[in-house]
Amino acid sequence: MTTIQMINSNAGEAMHLFEVMKKYGATCSLEFNKGNGNDPFIGITGVNVDVEYLEGDPPVEGDGDTLIVKLGETDFAFGLRDHSFSKFISSSQITVAVMANDTDYTAWFNSSIITPEGIEEASNYDATVGDNENSNPAFTLEEQELICFLRSLDFDTVLDTVSGIHREADQSKNKAAMHLRVGRTQTANAFDKRAVNLEQLALLIGQANKDYNAHVLQVD
Incomplete structure (x- = not known):
């Protein structure tokens, strides 16, 4: 079974991805999962998709x-x-996950095969298009400095940083499992979400550093 790393997203990008599915004639399937279970309690397979924002x-x-x-x-x-909201865009398909914050379900939306043009459009979401003055601004000076700093770090420093974040992610997974065993589903979901965020942070830090890319991420 292949494990994919979901990436944090938002409602605007989720809407964009559903619109891409519709534009390129892809159908969409749905699975509703409770808690950490793998068996869906609602399933819909291969139907036309549309999206609306109210x-x-x-x-x-x-x-x-x-x-x-x-x-x-x-x-x-x-x-x-x-x-x-979170997403995963492969070379031929789109996955969108919608997780309830205060309950224990996740809705998984999976597209059928999409053309390379559709995948390219899906990957090129621009959060600034159509945004108003309340939207996220361009990179601040501090954010730009952080990017440059990550690029300048040596391999060993990034490796230690990424390894430390992964250890924290593993601890969060263990705490999620512990709370789930005693029925604290909401708390377990919060630790699961924290673990996903930490793993994504570790991945992005590694990808932002040239040495780490060469030594780890691009190794077969």
């Missing part, structure tokens, strides 16, 4: 917005306040 009107701007994914004749609504 703006709410809560006291806090954006807090009541909802992403609606339409699979065939069935609509699934995900409130942005209550859900987290």
Whole structure:
């Protein structure tokens, strides 16, 4: 069984990915999983997909917005306040995961085969297109300095850093398993999410460093 590393995303990019599926004629399948289980309690296979974004009107701007994914004749609504999003884009398929923050389910959306042009468009999401003044700004000076610093580190320093982050991720996985065994599903999900974030941080730090890329990431 192949394990994929999901990447943190957001509702805007998730909407973009569903629109790419629709544009390039890909169907979409869905699995709803509870907790850490692998057996879906809801499954839909190979239907047409569409997506819609509804703006709410809560006291806090954006807090009541909802992403609606339409699979065939069935609509699934995900409130942005209550859900987290992640993605994985391979050379031929798109996977979008939507995790409930306060409950124990994850919705996995998997596309059928998509053309290379579609994959390229999916990978080139620009979060600044159509954004307003409340959106994330361009890189700050501090962020640019961090990028340059990561590029300048030697192999051993990056290796120690990445190894340390992986150890913390493993500890979070162990804590998630411990809490799950005693029925604390919400806490277990939080530690699972922390582990995923740490592993993604370790991967990005490694990818940002030329020496680490040459010694580790590009080794067959």
